[in-house]
Each structure stands twice: as C-alpha cells, then as structure tokens.
Amino acid sequence: MxxxxxxxxxxxxxxxxxSGLEQAGFGHAGLVEIDPDCCKTLRxxxxxxxxxxxxLNPFDGKQYKGVDLLAGGLPCPPFSxxxxxxxxxxxxxxxxxxxxxxxxxxxKAVMIENVRGFLDAVFEDYRGFIKGELKKLGYDAxxxxxxxxxxxxxxLRPRVVIVAxxxxxxxxxxxxxxxPHDAPTxxxxxxxxxxxxxxxxxxxxxxxxxxxxxxxxxxxxKHGGPDLGPTRARAAWATLGVNGKSLAEEAPExxxxxxxxxxxxxxxxxxxxxxxxxxHGRKTAAYxxxxxxxxxxxxxxxAGKLREAMERRTVFPVAIPA
Numbered sequence: 067m068x069x070x071x072x073x074x075x076x077x078x079x080x081x082x083x084x085s086g087l088e089q090a091g092f093g094h095a096g097l098v099e100i101d102p103d104c105c106k107t108l109r110x111x112x113x114x115x116x117x118x119x120x121x122l123n124p125f126d127g128k129q130y131k132g133v134d135l136l137a138g139g140l141p142c143p144p145f146s147x148x149x150x151x152x153x154x155x156x157x158x159x160x161x162x163x164x165x166x167x168x169x170x171x172x173x174k175a176v177m178i179e180n181v182r183g184f185l186d187a188v189f190e191d192y193r194g195f196i197k198g199e200l201k202k203l204g205y206d207a208x209x210x211x212x213x214x215x216x217x218x219x220x221x222l223r224p225r226v227v228i229v230a231x232x233x234x235x236x237x238x239x240x241x242x243x244x245x246p247h248d249a250p251t252x253x254x255x256x257x258x259x260x261x262x263x264x265x266x267x268x269x270x271x272x273x274x275x276x277x278x279x280x281x282x283x284x285x286x287x288k289h290g291g292p293d294l295g296p297t298r299a300r301a302a303w304a305t306l307g308v309n310g311k312s313l314a315e316e317a318p319e320x321x322x323x324x325x326x327x328x329x330x331x332x333x334x335x336x337x338x339x340x341x342x343x344x345x346h347g348r349k350t351a352a353y354x355x356x357x358x359x360x361x362x363x364x365x366x367x368x369a370g371k372l373r374e375a376m377e378r379r380t381v382f383p384v385a386i387p388a
Contacts, residue, residue, distance in 0.1 A: 071373060074098075074130045074171060076122055076138030076164060080107045080345060080355035082337065083139055083179065084115075086365025091373055095133050098125055104355055106346035122163045127170035134376060135369070136171055139179040139360045140164060161192075165199050168230075175239075175372045176200070176230040179360045182211055184226045196228075205230040212368070214361045216244035219338040220255045221279040223361060227368055231375060238375035242367035251276050252306050252336065259332050265318040271326065275306040279336045284357025294328065295357075313349050330356060338363045 070093040078084055078097040081104075088094070098118045099105050105119040118125065140160045168176055184193070193209075200207045207230035214223035231239050253272030261268035280302035283295030294303050294310030303310035307325055314327035328336075330345060330352045338361035345352035 071134040071376060073135040073137055074127065074133045074167075074173070076136070076167065077140055077160065078104065078108060078117075079139060080104050080359050081111060081343065082339065082359030082362050083137060083365040084108070084112075085339065085343060086360070086362035086367075087135070087137060087369045089362065089366040090369035092135060092369060095130055098122055098138075103347045103351045107344070107355060110344050110346050122160050122167075125163070125167070127167040130171045132173075133171050134174050135177060135372060136164075136168055136173040136175075137177040137365075137369070138164065161196055165196070165203075168200065168205065169203055172203075174232050174235060174376050176205060176207075176228070177368060177372060178228040179365075180226045180228065182224045182226055184228075185209070185211060200230045204233050206233060206236040210241055212364055214338065214364050215249040215278050217242070217361070217363045217367050218245055218247075218249050219336075219361045219363050220250045220252055221282060221336050221338075221361070223281050225360070225364070227364075229368065229372065231372075235375050235378075238378045240371055240374075242371050249278050252279050252308070255335055256328075256332050259329070259335070260317055260326060262317040264320040265322050265326070266320055267318070267322065271307050275308070277306060279303070279306070282333060282337055282357040284354045284359075294333075313353055315349065333357065337361055 071091060072095040073087050073092040074095050075084055075087070075097045078099040084094060084097060094115050096116045096118060097108060098120065099108065100119065100121050102119065105117050108115060108117050164178060197207045207228060209226055209228040211224055212227050214221050214225070229239065253275035256275070257268060257272040260271060280299050283299055293312055294300055300310035304325065309325040309327045312327055314329050316329060318326045330349050331341070333353055333356045334343065334345065335341070337356050337359050339356070339359070340362070345355050
C-alpha cells in the first residue's frame, strides 16, 4: 500500500485548511499555530496531530525536511484593504518565514492562502519578489483568486491561493474546476439548524434566505466581537433575514418572532465545515476561529489537484525500432 502524502501546515488556525487537506488525502506531520484557542480546537478534533503552539518566525522546520506539502494561511492584515496594506513592512508579514521554511523542508509543493488584496497593484513588486525567491529554491509559483461559492460553499468569499511546485512536477498541476452547480443558499444550508428547537417560522425564513451569504468576518482579538462584521456586512445579512448584530447560543424557540441570529455551528456550516468539527471556547472566541478560517471545500479542491500533480508519473515516449 502506498504511503500517505504528508503536510506541514503553518498558521493552521482552527483547522479549515487542515480539514480540507485531510479530505484530499494528506496526513498531517505537524501544524504550527500561535493562538491558544485555535490550538485547543485542533487538539480537540485530532488528538493525534502534532500541534506546535508557537510563533512561526523562530520555528525550526528542519525536523520536517522531506514533507510532501507545505501549506498555510498566512496573516491577512498586511494585504487587507480593511487595514493599512503595509505589505512587506507590516510586522505581521510572515512570507519571509514561509520562504525560509520552504528552504528548510524542501517539500514537493507549497500552498498558501491570503486575502484578495494580495493581488492589488501596490504589491506587484512584492509578488515578483516572492516568485523570484521561490524560483531560486527550485519552485514555480502561481496564484489565482478563487471564490468559495464556486466550490459549494454558501458564501461570497474570494481568496487568493498561491501554489508553488517543484520544477520536476510543475507541469503536472491544473487548477481545480469550479462546480457546474450553484452553491446552496443560506436557507437551504441552515434550515434544519434553524428548525432544531421547533421554530415555526423556520420554513418561511429559509425561503427568504435565498442567496449565498456575504463574507464571514472573524476579526482579531483587538478588533471584532461576537457579531457578523461591520455595518455593511450586517446590512447584507439583514436582507437574508438574519440579525448580524450578535450571535445566538441556540436556535430560535418554537414561537420566536423576528430575525434570528446565527449560532457558531450555523456560521461553521456557512464556512464549509463538517458538523463534526468542534470549536474550543465561548461563542466569541469560537466564532472568531470560524470567521477567520479557510473554507475546507476550497482547500480540498486545491490540495486534491496538488496531490494529483505529485502522484502523476511523467511518461516518456518509447522509441519503436524501424
């Protein structure tokens, strides 16, 4: 039996990408994450995983040399339009650490997720720098803006995915094809959860919530609380019949009247998590983990294509004697 492909994941968060990699057939050699709540979530779901609860900058990757895939969701603030877009000058920019770890681990492929702001014109030179540094190490890098709703996630969530493949397999990779079907609506995805306590208005609500969700915003420990994002995001949720000003502990009761709030489990479904995936902490901490996650179905789609590239054998034409 062929051995399982392995991954080392950087800035693993609450396990969105990790779950997707697992579904694509990758085993986890190690995961690096600095946030204690996220680390507890990872251990809660997969006690057998090796979770390094530490800062990525001093992390030594030499112990993982030869891992098949180096993956991660690097911090978004350096490139987010919601921030100052300081890019390489932002102290939270972890691309230098990631490139160092590529050198230390020498994987077959690299997969990094970031916000769409990474593609802004102001970062053209930095994108070129990253591509050049990876080229020096023997990797061919590409990036693409992928929308989660194209892969069955009921949410408008555009994210940049950067892939870099070792020169000997770079021609084997193809980007995943978007689903030919529309993503389910919020109503379709959440009706059963909204009706869990017998709410008589659940069916009517689901019919109203007939679009995909706006982008879930997790915020940070300094900014963002137990709500579904800034004013504009909450207004978008209101058009779907959802009160985005706060989160609920449970589904609406039988005779509830008004706009329901989402629970953490409902938000996790909107993000593409399997219902079995648990989140450590109270609702504010748990929702922050959900809102900042990489949707597992998108991670699975890209990782599946990387797996195919690694496993595809290059066939050379055989000369037939005259």
